[in-house]
Amino acid sequence: MFKYINKSIVAMAVVGGLMAAVMAAPVVKSTSPAATDGFEPNLKSTKKVVHPPYAMAKAEKDCSFCHTEKDGKSGALKMDTPELCNQCHEAKDTKKFVHGPVAAGACTACHNPHESDNMKLLRFPNINQLCTSCHMDKGDFLKNTKHIHPPVQDQCINCHDAHTENFKFQLKADGNKDLCLMCHVEKKEHLASVTHKHGALDRPKKCLECHNPHGSNTPKMLIKETSKDLCLSCHNDTLTQQGSKLVDMDKHLKDNPDHHGPILWGDCAACHNPHGSDNLRMLKKPFPESFYSSFDEKNYICFECHEPAKIMDANTTTATNFRNGSKNMHFVHVDKEKGRTCRACHDFHGTKEYPHHLRTKTTFGAINFPIRYIETPTGGSCAPACHARRHYDREKPIMNLK
Ligand code: HEC
Ligand code: HEC
Ligand code: HEC
Ligand code: HEC
Ligand code: HEC
Ligand code: HEC
Ligand code: HEC
Ligand code: HEC
Ligand code: HEC
Ligand code: HEC
Ligand code: HEC
Structure with a gap:
């Protein structure tokens, strides 16, 4: 997590020691900000989290590790972020997918470089407020959607990394399925063990063929209004199974309008388990196979x-x-x-x-x-x-x- 910038410093285990060493080198007292243009340490700060280099700068009344005088003003940065931050921190853009503002080096869009009342020097008291301050569409979604996935309600970083990850959308694992199974362990066991598996899970989006990972207005976060609409979005053509045709259920129901009770309610999942089962045709309970x-x-x-x-x-x-x-x-x-x-x-x-x-x-x-x-x-x-x-x-x- 912490990058030592100089091999001679590696030996120092104590953060304070490290800080002193890191900061000692570049300090040039003459570039210390002058009190005249408001560039003055607030010694009375009562913020809960103080960034150690800022605390040190305040104590030493010397802010020159990060700031320098430019064009007569003392508030300029000595170097741009993220280089400034990377002197002490591991780079945050090292994995395959990099979050927009991180790629742009905009560390301070999310972190206050000095001090903050929030954990990790964040600019907002909770993660979801932080994320939705830019992703306003997701803020509206959280407000206006009936069934929000509990880990989304909790915090976005349950699944996304704020900086960088090896999976698309900076997800902590492949978002189509592996991510889901990290938490839904019972589903992982179910999918592995059932004898009648569902072809839907072999489609490219896997779990996301049917679920919205953030939530939806339908219970169980389905992407369609009812499980019936969902099923018929695929079962509307002659799907084949090992060469033999499955009934085109959409056509069958259109041709046969006296629908059985659960189908009238829109609930195919009353009888079928969409994740597969040990019974004929993935039924939730057995049904005999033959005449x-x-x-x-x-x-x-x-x-x-x-x-x-x-x-x-x-x-x-x-x-x-x-x-x-x-x-x-x-x-x-x-x-x-x-x-x-x-x-x-x-x-x-x-x-x-x-x-x-x-x-x-x-x-x-x-x-x-x-x-x-x-x-x-x-x-x-x-x-x-x-x-x-x-x-x-x-x-x-x-x-x-x-
Ligand atoms: C760890 C590096 C670091 C240290 C140490 C540091 N600053 Fe900063 N400061 C920054 C960065 C980065 C910005 C730009 C913030 C932004 O982009 O919003 C900044 C911005 C500022 C600003 C502009 C207004 C604002 O708050 O955004 C002032 C004033 C300021 N710093 C004062 C100080 C003073 C006084 C000290 C010493 C007590 C100090 N800084 C120490 C990194 C630092
Ligand atoms: C001079 C070295 C130094 C520089 C430069 C520096 N940091 Fe830090 N930062 C530290 C130290 C030391 C810690 C405390 C480490 C810890 O708790 O693990 C820290 C902690 C943090 C934390 C975590 C705070 C917490 O509560 O755990 C964040 C976020 C952070 N820094 C962001 C930044 C950003 C953004 C920049 C660039 C604007 C930056 N740092 C520049 C030394 C530095
Ligand atoms: C989109 C907002 C966002 C941006 C941009 C961002 N961070 Fe963070 N950062 C977070 C959040 C949220 C956390 C706390 C959650 C976590 O630890 O993953 C965090 C945690 C940290 C930490 C402490 C934990 C750790 O991973 O070491 C450091 C240090 C840090 N960020 C540095 C940076 C630096 C440097 C940059 C710029 C390259 C940056 N951040 C850009 C949101 C952001
Ligand atoms: C400072 C503004 C800002 C904040 C705060 C922010 N983001 Fe972003 N986010 C962006 C930008 C800009 C992009 C890039 C958009 C693009 O490429 O279309 C982005 C892209 C993303 C993407 C990829 C979207 C895509 O279509 O490729 C995800 C996922 C994401 N952000 C999640 C988060 C999460 C989770 C948080 C909170 C930890 C967060 N963002 C906080 C600005 C922000
Ligand atoms: C349970 C895991 C999970 C959580 C928690 C989560 N996401 Fe996502 N997110 C995903 C998955 C999976 C995708 C990929 C969707 C796809 O491939 O269609 C995604 C995609 C995205 C995207 C890009 C595509 C889009 O929908 O615009 C953004 C932006 C995003 N998430 C933001 C957020 C924000 C903001 C939060 C917190 C409010 C959040 N996510 C919480 C799993 C999650
Ligand atoms: C960080 C952990 C986590 C991840 C990752 C995760 N979930 Fe969940 N999910 C939960 C929790 C906690 C609940 C609520 C308790 C429960 O029903 O098991 C839940 C509930 C659900 C529900 C039921 C919602 C309801 O209305 O009853 C569905 C459906 C679901 N998740 C699908 C998914 C899918 C699809 C993915 C992958 C995109 C996924 N989950 C990833 C933790 C997670
Ligand atoms: C063919 C569509 C479809 C696919 C693909 C699918 N689901 Fe579901 N899922 C549903 C339906 C429909 C329900 C509601 C079931 C019910 O009412 O009995 C559901 C319910 C759930 C629930 C709530 C608990 C339960 O079993 O009722 C979880 C959790 C869940 N799915 C996770 C997943 C995960 C993880 C994946 C990927 C491995 C996945 N689903 C793939 C259609 C699907
Ligand atoms: C994303 C597309 C898709 C969705 C949505 C979908 N299915 Fe399927 N389903 C398939 C495919 C593909 C097969 C053929 C599988 C094969 O080749 O074995 C299949 C096969 C079946 C079978 C036959 C399984 C067997 O063991 O013989 C049943 C029953 C079934 N689906 C019911 C449903 C129900 C009920 C729903 C709604 C909850 C649903 N499907 C939603 C794609 C889908
Ligand atoms: C009342 C329980 C029940 C409901 C509700 C139900 N099914 Fe079925 N389904 C069955 C039974 C039982 C079979 C096995 C029929 C057989 O083998 O004769 C079956 C078979 C199937 C098959 C395989 C057909 C074939 O090719 O032989 C598909 C596909 C299917 N159902 C889809 C659906 C869809 C889509 C819905 C919702 C529109 C639905 N089912 C609702 C009980 C139900
Ligand atoms: C999830 C509940 C549910 C299951 C399981 C179920 N049914 Fe039904 N069934 C209903 C409801 C509700 C009605 C009344 C509405 C209607 O006529 O379709 C009904 C009605 C019927 C009727 C017509 C009654 C009449 O007098 O018109 C028949 C026949 C029937 N079901 C046969 C079956 C068979 C055979 C199975 C097993 C494969 C089955 N049902 C499984 C809920 C169910
Ligand atoms: C030999 C043909 C036949 C078989 C096999 C059969 N049924 Fe029926 N069933 C009928 C007839 C005919 C009626 C209509 C009775 C009437 O209202 O005159 C009926 C009516 C029903 C009804 C409506 C309520 C009632 O009992 O009058 C239900 C529910 C039902 N059957 C369920 C089943 C279930 C479940 C099975 C299999 C376990 C089954 N049936 C097997 C011929 C059959």
Whole structure:
């Protein structure tokens, strides 16, 4: 932190000793500022932080280490900053990216070279006031933005170096991801361990594809108004995954305007973990992979919001409307050794033709067949490829012929 300017001084460990040695050489009493032009040490200073060379100059009534007489005035600087400062301090522009005012040598834009009530001789009592005194747009942002990232609210230098750093914007690590993971250690572990990773994190801006590092008006500092808008900004074209196409969700939702509850709220993250997960399609909870699956309540994310009784009570007059009299048709279809998973009949994103998020067509192996659902006031019927048309009626149970 401290640069010794002269090898003979290196031996001196005590700052005072160093100061004396450094300052002894250039002192020429005759250039000491005269009292007449206001260039006079204020011996009564009560500032909390006094720059040692200034304290020494005051004590010795000699300011000539930094000042000199020029054109008849004694207040001129003996040399420009940063050279003046670099006599005693390590240069502040040594890394790959240098902050504008540091590159311009404007050390005193931020530091008072004499004394100050603020730490590090700063011109403002806190860092964010200092930074936003020039970066006024960021000051407005802090005032007008609903969700400010806590470390930004705290102090800008949690992430930026005031002088120089090896990463763009003088960040302490690569701002797209590494910086985030320095603090969000739990995310680092999560990303490393999950089996279903999200392709979004392989895009160039990584975390910043979705988050604003300073804050935003959306909870979790998202760059779009809802997680849905965010997801659809990428899932609007046919994204491919290891050669096979992912559903174009933007188009799917436009073509199927009866959207499932969480999507109506704009919350795709109600079911998907945008950072990846150990479940099919990065779901927050499991969901069976195939058309048939032996039923286990634990395998259905649906029960985060829907009552399991809807599926599991063999007989009911309340838990579901999908019943023939009191015989639960959900139970009949789903709750078995070789049960049909919800996807056989429902689409979890959006549907069009039928109510209750029943899909128009279902996929079974290589075929895609219509379910031909007909709703009645007290029940309904369908005629998929699985069987001939069969009916259910909640009030007058129907005997379907095999
Ligand atoms: C460590 C170097 C250093 C020492 C020692 C020092 N000054 Fe300065 N002084 C500066 C710098 C740098 C500036 C220019 C400040 C700026 O750009 O705003 C300055 C500016 C000034 C100014 C112009 C007005 C102002 O405050 O910005 C006065 C007056 C002044 N110094 C008086 C003194 C007196 C009196 C002493 C001795 C007791 C002294 N200085 C010691 C570095 C020093
Ligand atoms: C004659 C040597 C000398 C010169 C020239 C000098 N400094 Fe210092 N400065 C010191 C010493 C000694 C300290 C105290 C070191 C410490 O606490 O680690 C110090 C401390 C500081 C600190 C930290 C204060 C704190 O509270 O920790 C800042 C900021 C600083 N100087 C800025 C400057 C700037 C800006 C200039 C140029 C305008 C400058 N210095 C020129 C010797 C000097
Ligand atoms: C944009 C404002 C800004 C400018 C310009 C600036 N500094 Fe600083 N400086 C800070 C802040 C903020 C700190 C305290 C935080 C820290 O230690 O990183 C600091 C700390 C310091 C310190 C004490 C800690 C250390 O890193 O050694 C010294 C010495 C220092 N600055 C010298 C300088 C010199 C010399 C220049 C000009 C080349 C300069 N500063 C320009 C904002 C600035
Ligand atoms: C004295 C005015 C001033 C202060 C105080 C100041 N900055 Fe700057 N800052 C600048 C200037 C000038 C630039 C260069 C702008 C450019 O190149 O477009 C800059 C550039 C930056 C950049 C890079 C922006 C870009 O688009 O490349 C960052 C990041 C930054 N400052 C952060 C900070 C932080 C953090 C602080 C507080 C520790 C701070 N600034 C305090 C004047 C200041
Ligand atoms: C949590 C870390 C973090 C904190 C704290 C932080 N920043 Fe940043 N900042 C970043 C990242 C990451 C980027 C790069 C953004 C990008 O690549 O689009 C950045 C970019 C910038 C830029 C240049 C691009 C722009 O947005 O204009 C400026 C200026 C800036 N920050 C100023 C500030 C100021 C002022 C503060 C304090 C009020 C601050 N930052 C606090 C992480 C942070
Ligand atoms: C200096 C430490 C630090 C860094 C660096 C950092 N964060 Fe944070 N972040 C926090 C803290 C502290 C919180 C608040 C506590 C929490 O939610 O964990 C937080 C909260 C968050 C939140 C939740 C905000 C909310 O509304 O609940 C998100 C999202 C976030 N950070 C994303 C990021 C991203 C993206 C980056 C990288 C650009 C990043 N963080 C870098 C410390 C950091
Ligand atoms: C595809 C978009 C996307 C990407 C990329 C992304 N996030 Fe998020 N992040 C979100 C969404 C959406 C939420 C809100 C999640 C929720 O509501 O459950 C969130 C929430 C968070 C939170 C708050 C805690 C939590 O898990 O809910 C943190 C912290 C966070 N993200 C950090 C990161 C970090 C660090 C990265 C980069 C490694 C990153 N995010 C990449 C979309 C993303
Ligand atoms: C920055 C672009 C981007 C954003 C934003 C984005 N994604 Fe993705 N997503 C991708 C890419 C690219 C893939 C393909 C990954 C691959 O090739 O494996 C993908 C894949 C997926 C997959 C399939 C994953 C699997 O394991 O099969 C799901 C599900 C998904 N995204 C959901 C979401 C959700 C929900 C959101 C919003 C929270 C979202 N995505 C936001 C780019 C994005
Ligand atoms: C109610 C929970 C839920 C919500 C909310 C939800 N999804 Fe899904 N998503 C699923 C389930 C379950 C699957 C697995 C479907 C399957 O394999 O049949 C899936 C699959 C996907 C896939 C992979 C599709 C493919 O190619 O097979 C993408 C992409 C996707 N969702 C994106 C989104 C987006 C974007 C949103 C918000 C608009 C969203 N999801 C909201 C439950 C949900
Ligand atoms: C064999 C087709 C089929 C399967 C498989 C299926 N459902 Fe249904 N579901 C229906 C029908 C038909 C209705 C409409 C009942 C009515 O209102 O007449 C329905 C209605 C619903 C409703 C609306 C409320 C109610 O119960 O009446 C929910 C919620 C629901 N199903 C969830 C699920 C979940 C969760 C799964 C998987 C665990 C699932 N369904 C599996 C056919 C099915
Ligand atoms: C995050 C909560 C949530 C999760 C998880 C969830 N749902 Fe829903 N679901 C809702 C809400 C809210 C509604 C009511 C609004 C509507 O009709 O979409 C609903 C409605 C339904 C309906 C239509 C009800 C009717 O009578 O029209 C069906 C069918 C359905 N969900 C099936 C599922 C299936 C299958 C899953 C699991 C893949 C699932 N849901 C997961 C919240 C959720």
